[in-house]
Amino acid sequence: MSDLRTLDPETREEQRAWDYGDFPYGLEPLIMPPLDQPAVLAPPPPDLLTAYDVERTRAALELPPRATGLALPDSTDALYWFRWITGHQVTMLLWNLMGALVASIAEGEDADDRTLTDLESCTNGYTAMLQYSGSCSPEIYQALIRPRMYLQHRGFSGLWAADFAPLRRLLRGQAMPWMTGPAGARLVAAVATNRAAHEAVAARLVPAGKSLLQQSVAGTAVRPTPRTAAIFDNFFMTIRAPVGRDAVVAQLLHRVRAVALDLAANGSPSTADEILAPLRRVVADLPRFTR
Template identity: 50%
Template sequence: MSILTPHRTPAAAIRVDGWDFGDFPYGLEPLAMPPAGRAQAGTEHRPVTLPSCDPDRIARELRALTGSGPGAAALVDAAPASSYDQLFWFRWIVGHQVTFALWRLMGRVLEEVGERGPDAVPGPGAMARLECYAHGYSAMLLYSGSCPTALYQRLIRPAMFLQHRGFSGTWAPDFHQVRSLLRGRPLPWTDDPRAAGVVAALGAQRAVHDSVAARLVPGGRSLLQQSINEAPVKPSERTAVLYDNFFMTLRGPVPDEAVAAQLVRRLRAVGLDLAVNGLYPLGRDDDGEEAEVWNGSLARSERRVGVVLAEAAGFAADLARRAPAAV
């Protein structure tokens, strides 16, 4: 069954054209991002030509998929992946790339608010974007972590281990812009009643993160925790390069408009994948801990994945229309 949640049925459902991401279905593309955290731009940056993108068309396609509910697959001209290894590797890499772009756009909102003064409160539009992007992060945690635990332990975790024994999400360069917000540290405006939707979205995101981590890594010991006594490594410019290399991320003078365009393209690929394969094509293994691990808030996040994709694409499209052809 498709996870795309019924939202509204379009008056005339549009046909969603076939796969146009990567060189083949479930193929990958590099992500071009601006310097962030400890990640620096390459000293000999070469412009990267961005694939063409019609953000408004993509936003309409995602709304059509969302509105069609269980019939979403009938609107899509896309084939299933050739293997589950390929499918879930695609989800792991692209889900993280989407997350990096969401973090950057969240950081942009926080920068705009901060420029108005230390006590400034985001306006309604800024609050709406932050709330949507926080839900988008939750959706990508579910999407990236949708593989069975056994496949994660066989395919994905060993690949990260080969990159570095202490490979860690704490090395993610783009996280520094939103660290305080995502970790629940109070900001000047988070106690404002107008921020209730953002705070609720952030709380749901932390619940999703903890539950996905608990399912994929029974016992809760990350690669960093396992290697801490053997080779303790602190985040540095070197670890940022290792992290970016694993997730096919390039650094250069990339404007936010280009980040948004790349985000919209990836949201389309994710939407096509989910319409064809569903969120859990091999089932969701939770070791019988349904009530404890997959509680009500997580179930709501699962049901809203399709809606969130469409909403995030709509917000990002406003920026993506102004993206340059090369960065």
């Protein structure tokens, strides 16, 4: 792994800089394709999105945990609110790319190994984001995050995420007929790991409790609809606009770099690499998505 002390001064200063949001650990809006319009190849809107450099993101992913000279959050609340919102935004971007891959598989045909491997990579990235978003203590989750979701909607649920809908069967562990061969088996294993990680995070943050959706079943449970999808988007600072696949990839790179800088400044060696290793694999494959 790279160490700040071994880098030339210009690169070292670049990696120290926090360039996400208006201040360290600030948030940014996410711009996603409309629900009925998959991302296509098109240039990002001018002055709205910047095409972030893959190599710059990779350099941040190689910073050692507890690197010195990096931006620190003003408070614990600021750190974990950043992780909750930004981690979910990364997840939504990964779901969008996965949805396009699933849609590309012709009905009645097996998926090729490259597609299955990309789906495995994105699934592992999603698992990493579960760990990252849910890295706060149960006390912080109960005091900071859960009340804000409740105020948004008493039955607030991740099941309302529009980009999750095309992946519901896959990510709930239902083996698809096109998941064949060794690459298909690896995807099945990645999904199983993802489901176990989701259950572990939920059990840690809400011990012996229920999600907001489960808690509200008797009174105000709401099934996923375009309206609940909009509520979910609103909470995670997401707007829908006609953006291309390269804009989706650029926004993903931008957020992955911020996550890497956060973990280099605040993460612990025992957990940071579990999150960063899957992201390195995702970033290595991202240029293919814009071709």
